[in-house]
Amino acid sequence: MNIIYFLIGCSVLLALVFLLAFFWAQRSGQNDDLYTPSVRILLDDETEPQDKK
Amino acid sequence: MQPEKFYYDNKIVRNFGIATIAWGIIGMTVGLIAAIQLFKPGMNMGNQYTTFGRIRPLHTNAVIFAFVGNAIFMGVYYSLQRLLKARMFSNFLSNVHFWGWQLIIVSAVITLPLGFTTSHEYAELEWPIDIAITIIWVVFGVNMFGTIFKRRERHLYVAIWFYIATFVTIAVLHIVNSFELPVSAFKSYMVYAGVQDALVQWWYGHNAVAFFLTTPYLGMMYYFLPKMANRPIYSYKLSILHFWALIFIYIWAGPHHLLYTTLPSWAQSLGIVFSIMLIAPSWGGMINGLLTLRGAWDKVRDDVVLKFMVVGLTAYGMATFEGPMLSLKQVNGLAHFTDWIVAHVHVGALGWNGFLTFAILYWVIPRIYKTQLYSKKMAAFHFWIGTLGILFYAIPMYWAGFTQGLMLKEFTPEGMLKYPNFLETTLRIIPMHVMRSIGGAFYLLGVIVMAYNLARTMMQGKLVANEAAESMPLEPVNAATESGWHRKLERRPIQLMVAALIVILIGTVIELMPTMTISSNVPTIASVKPYTPLELQGRDIYIREGCSNCHSQTVRPFRSETERYGEYSKAGEFVYDHPFLWGSKRTGPDLAREGQKYGNAWHYNHMMDPRLMSPGSIMPNYDWLLTQKLDTTTTRTKINAMRTLGVPYPAGYENKANADLNKQAQGIADNLAKDKIKVKNDKEIIAIIAYLQRLGTDIKANKAANK
Numbered sequence: 001m002n003i004i005y006f007l008i009g010c011s012v013l014l015a016l017v018f019l020l021a022f023f024w025a026q027r028s029g030q031n032d033d034l035y036t037p038s039v040r041i042l043l044d045d046e047t048e049p050q051d052k053k
Numbered sequence: 054m055q056p057e058k059f060y061y062d063n064k065i066v067r068n069f070g071i072a073t074i075a076w077g078i079i080g081m082t083v084g085l086i087a088a089i090q091l092f093k094p095g096m097n098m099g100n101q102y103t104t105f106g107r108i109r110p111l112h113t114n115a116v117i118f119a120f121v122g123n124a125i126f127m128g129v130y131y132s133l134q135r136l137l138k139a140r141m142f143s144n145f146l147s148n149v150h151f152w153g154w155q156l157i158i159v160s161a162v163i164t165l166p167l168g169f170t171t172s173h174e175y176a177e178l179e180w181p182i183d184i185a186i187t188i189i190w191v192v193f194g195v196n197m198f199g200t201i202f203k204r205r206e207r208h209l210y211v212a213i214w215f216y217i218a219t220f221v222t223i224a225v226l227h228i229v230n231s232f233e234l235p236v237s238a239f240k241s242y243m244v245y246a247g248v249q250d251a252l253v254q255w256w257y258g259h260n261a262v263a264f265f266l267t268t269p270y271l272g273m274m275y276y277f278l279p280k281m282a283n284r285p286i287y288s289y290k291l292s293i294l295h296f297w298a299l300i301f302i303y304i305w306a307g308p309h310h311l312l313y314t315t316l317p318s319w320a321q322s323l324g325i326v327f328s329i330m331l332i333a334p335s336w337g338g339m340i341n342g343l344l345t346l347r348g349a350w351d352k353v354r355d356d357v358v359l360k361f362m363v364v365g366l367t368a369y370g371m372a373t374f375e376g377p378m379l380s381l382k383q384v385n386g387l388a389h390f391t392d393w394i395v396a397h398v399h400v401g402a403l404g405w406n407g408f409l410t411f412a413i414l415y416w417v418i419p420r421i422y423k424t425q426l427y428s429k430k431m432a433a434f435h436f437w438i439g440t441l442g443i444l445f446y447a448i449p450m451y452w453a454g455f456t457q458g459l460m461l462k463e464f465t466p467e468g469m470l471k472y473p474n475f476l477e478t479t480l481r482i483i484p485m486h487v488m489r490s491i492g493g494a495f496y497l498l499g500v501i502v503m504a505y506n507l508a509r510t511m512m513q514g515k516l517v518a519n520e521a522a523e524s525m526p527l528e529p530v531n532a533a534t535e536s537g538w539h540r541k542l543e544r545r546p547i548q549l550m551v552a553a554l555i556v557i558l559i560g561t562v563i564e565l566m567p568t569m570t571i572s573s574n575v576p577t578i579a580s581v582k583p584y585t586p587l588e589l590q591g592r593d594i595y596i597r598e599g600c601s602n603c604h605s606q607t608v609r610p611f612r613s614e615t616e617r618y619g620e621y622s623k624a625g626e627f628v629y630d631h632p633f634l635w636g637s638k639r640t641g642p643d644l645a646r647e648g649q650k651y652g653n654a655w656h657y658n659h660m661m662d663p664r665l666m667s668p669g670s671i672m673p674n675y676d677w678l679l680t681q682k683l684d685t686t687t688t689r690t691k692i693n694a695m696r697t698l699g700v701p702y703p704a705g706y707e708n709k710a711n712a713d714l715n716k717q718a719q720g721i722a723d724n725l726a727k728d729k730i731k732v733k734n735d736k737e738i739i740a741i742i743a744y745l746q747r748l749g750t751d752i753k754a755n756k757a758a759n760k
Contacts, residue, residue: 001317001624003249007229007256011304014225018218018300030209031293037210038285041136041276 057205057526060519061134063421065147067516069127070414072155074504076123077410079162080115081497087112088490090673091640092483094664097673102166104673106599110177111165116402117175119158121266124410126150126193128273129216131417133200136210136276138524142199146192153189157182168597169239172632173254175261176230180241183231190227194220205524211292215272218300222264230257236694237687240593244698247627248315251635255310263303266401270409271299271338274366277413278342281358287344295337302330309380312389313609314635315624321382328380335373342366357432361412364440368404372397387462390605390639392482393454396447403443403496411435411503418507424514431506439499445492453485462613470616475642480669578625581751583700584744586688586714591744593691594737595634598675603640606633606748619646620752629700641672648750653721654728656742678738683718685711685735717743 025031090096090105097104134141141147160182164170170177178186197220201213230253233241243250279286286292308316308324343366346353353359375397379388388394419426426432460478463471472478584592595601608614610621622645627633651659655666660678663670692707702710715734721742722734732738 001249001252001320003245003252004317004320007252010225010229011256014222014304015301017221018297021214021217022297025209025214033208034290034293035285037208038279038289040208041210042279042283042285044135 054525054528056523058521058523059138059140060521062130062141062144062147062518063516063520064518065141065144065151066127066131066417067421067511068151069123069130070418070507072151073120073123073127073410073414074500074507076115076119076158077500078497078504080112080120081493081500083108083115084112085490085493085497088486088493091671092486092490094671094673099674101168101598101675101677104598104675106602106673107166107168107170109602110170110174110599111162113175114161114165114177115158117261117265118161121402121406121410122154122158124406124413125219125265125269125273126154127417128277128413129197129269131421132212132273132276133197133216135522136206136213137200137204138206138522139200139204142196142203146196146199150189150192150196153185153192157185157189160185164239167239168599170596170599171233171241171243172596172599172601172634173230173243174258174637176227176254176257179239180231180233180235181238183227183233186227187224187231190220190224194224205527207527210276211289211296212272212276214296215268215275218296219264219269219272222260222268222300222304226257226260226264230254234694234698236690240687242691242694242698243632245631246698247630247633248624250631250633251311251314251627252308252316252320254633256304256307259307259310260304262398262401263306266406267303268300270406271296273413274338274342274362274409277409277416278345278362281356281362281412281416282346282349282352284345284349287341287347291337291341295334295341298337299331299334302327302334306331306380309385310637312380312382312385313611314607315622315627325380325382329377332374332377335376336370339366339370339373343370357429357436358412358415360436361408361415361439364436364443365405365408365412368400368408368443372401372405375400386609386611387458388454390637391454391458392450392485393458394638396450396454399450400443400447403439403446407496408439411439411500414503414507418510419514421517421520422511422514423517424510427506427509427513431502435499435503435506438495438502442492442494442496442499445495446489447492449485449488449492453482453489456485457482461617462611464613470613473617475617475639476667476670479641479671483671577628578623578752581626581628583629583695583702584747585717586692586710587717587740587743588747589691589695590683590685590688590714591740591742592634594678594741595744596632600644601634601636603636603638603672604642604644605636605639606643606645607635608643608645614643618643619749623752626749626752629695631695631698631700644745644748646749648746648748649753652728653724653742653746654730656745657725657730657732657738660738660741678741679732679736681737682735683737683740685714688714 086096086103087105087109090108101107130141130147157178161178164179164182165177169179171179176183197216201209201217232244234244235241243253245253275286275292305327306324308320309328310324312321312325343363346359346363349359353363378384379394379397388397415426415432457478460472460481461475465471606622608618608621615621657679659666660675662674662676663672688710689707692702692710696702696707718734718739721739722732725732
């Protein structure tokens with residue numbers, strides 16, 4: 001059943017990738033503000049109609 | 054600093070949207086045909102290209118990768134640009150992605166009915182298409198990361214995190230589950246065998262559900278639901294929390310598809326534990342979505358788009374509660390292999406994926422066409438007929454699942470099986486199957502109405518192919534204050550991609566070497582021998598015809614199963630099975646111990662017309678097997694390939710394999726002749742009989758020898 005070790009290896013590797021991504025998110029301040037982003041996405045800056053190509 | 058002017062690419066969103074609708078209708082129509090086949094065998098249409106075994110994979114591939122796949126790309130391409138305040142990285146890559154993906158789907162539509170299949174569920178496509186999928190997936194990834202790197206908004210909204218997890222994980226899953234050894238242009242053997250192959254397949258299969266049907270849709274939910282309701286998500290904090298929890302836990306849940314099989318029980322338990330834990334992050338997402346609408350339920354009453362979202366989220370909540378429950382061994386013992394599972398996945402697919410897709414289509418199409426929806430009434434009709442369709446689909450399927458599961462386990466007071474004939478249970482649930490296809494037809498009707506409604510919407514508006522937008526450019530990062538190595542790497546997207554690729558490749562090679570070189574430590578059973586050349590060819594016909602879509606090949610250690618089928622399965626019995634053929638659904642009886650149960654003539658007549666031997670059977674006729682000639686030119690390469698994979702055929706055996714094949718075939722033909730069946734020994738039917746008569750007999754031989 002050594003495939004189990006391979007799959008666990010793959011899964012751990014994947015988890016490590018996600019962990020690094022998580023650390024990066026924390027360090028770079030992605031999660032510092034846990035409110036504004038939810039509002040920001042609602043404010044879509046519709047530009048003037050004459051701008052349309 | 055001046056705001057920068059740029060244009061969102063709406064054309065690519067529109068293209069993926071149209072593809073979603075078109076493939077959705079095709080995929081669901083095929084599903085409806087397959088559903089009708091289960092109570093009207095005539096719907097198999099009397100030819101080999103449209104039997105249930107071949108079009109059921111077509112249905113699953115079409116709805117998962119064509120309908121849901123295109124919907125994901127539509128949602129991602131729309132939301133990613135707006136969340137990052139940037140146009141997609143490359144128009145060229147966007148178009149390659151779009152056309153490449155459609156081409157892959159077309160190739161699936163052609164090859165699956167032709168019988169080119171690996172037999173791995175949801176990964177049936179053969180190796181050349183697997184390679185194409187890999188390339189197009191990388192194109193999608195480069196395009197997405199390219200856009201992320203040139204973004205004008207430093208913060209990555211939670212939806213984007215879901216998209217990234219989707220990309221990374223699907224890439225890994227697809228590659229690991231596609232290790233195949235090609236034997237010809239459209240035929241390959243899985244590198245892994247038996248229980249190992251089963252584990253890889255369900256590690257993939259479950260995570261395909263997780264990272265293709267769930268994470269991208271959660272990401273889209275986090276963007277589109279707040280937009281639709283025009284209010285922020287209930288808790289951004291919860292979204293971050295449940296995202297990380299979800300992706301860390303999901304990857305371990307796969308073994309719950311293999312409970313009571315020969316998979317080591319610690320691995321089964323691992324799968325169960327993680328499956329139970331999944332309730333928390335899954336419900337985190339559902340609750341976050343539903344609570345976003347608190348105080349806005351009046352909007353739900355008026356807005357059909359929000360109605361779709363609410364039912365979609367509710368279906369998600371039900372499916373993700375039921376999933377962990379189904380992972381409990383006791384529940385699974387009853388539910389597995391029955392229609393209960395079919396009901397479960399369709400609550401998720403029709404409710405969650407389908408309804409979210411419809412909501413997004415109804416919301417996005419009028420926006421990019423700068424118009425209003427053509428008919429709100431039609432959309433409301435779609436919502437109600439769709440909801441009704443789900444109910445008419447799911448309830449009869451649950452009912453059928455309980456009924457059949459219980460019947461198969463029922464004993465008389467004397468301790469005999471109450472329904473020893475499997476067919477009796479099949480016939481009992483036929484009314485439920487009729488109801489289910491009515492539900493499916495309702496659902497499909499709704500989609501067709503939507504297609505008309507959206508087509509009229511497009512006709513009355515005009516596509517804003519390039520939508521103008523403005524945003525401040527990102528402030529350059531101050532090199533003095535932020536000089537970490539990662540920061541430097543981040544600003545070099547191409548280098549980062551290359552570095553990441555190298556890391557992944559090194560990891561893959563290191564991981565792979567041991568499994569490729571060390572022999573498997575599955576306990577071997579001395580009496581288990583490799584398949585003879587004729588049986589091997591017969592097995593490939595079994596795979597081609599998709600028999601494993603309805604017949605499992607693994608006897609679970611329950612008295613109700615050992616009484617019905619015979620000795621429960623052992624891991625050592627499957628060591629030469631590239632690929633494994635355990636199946637996941639028993640529409641017909643298990644075949645793991647089929648060998649020598651009936652005579653050759655019985656199988657011959659049964660294949661010609663199953664109703665001759667089992668009146669009322671819903672199995673299609675396989676009469677072309679009686680007339681089609683077996684292709685023996687492939688025997689040599691197949692034997693060689695199997696030997697490469699570790700099957701101990703003696704050196705040079707490939708040269709005399711066909712002689713052995715002919716000898717065994719002649720034996721079966723002679724035996725059939727005794728029953729007054731005249732058939733030449735070079736027909737496919739001979740090979741499939743040889744294979745069926747071999748199934749599960751190695752252990753019987755062992756027992757006889759030990760006596």
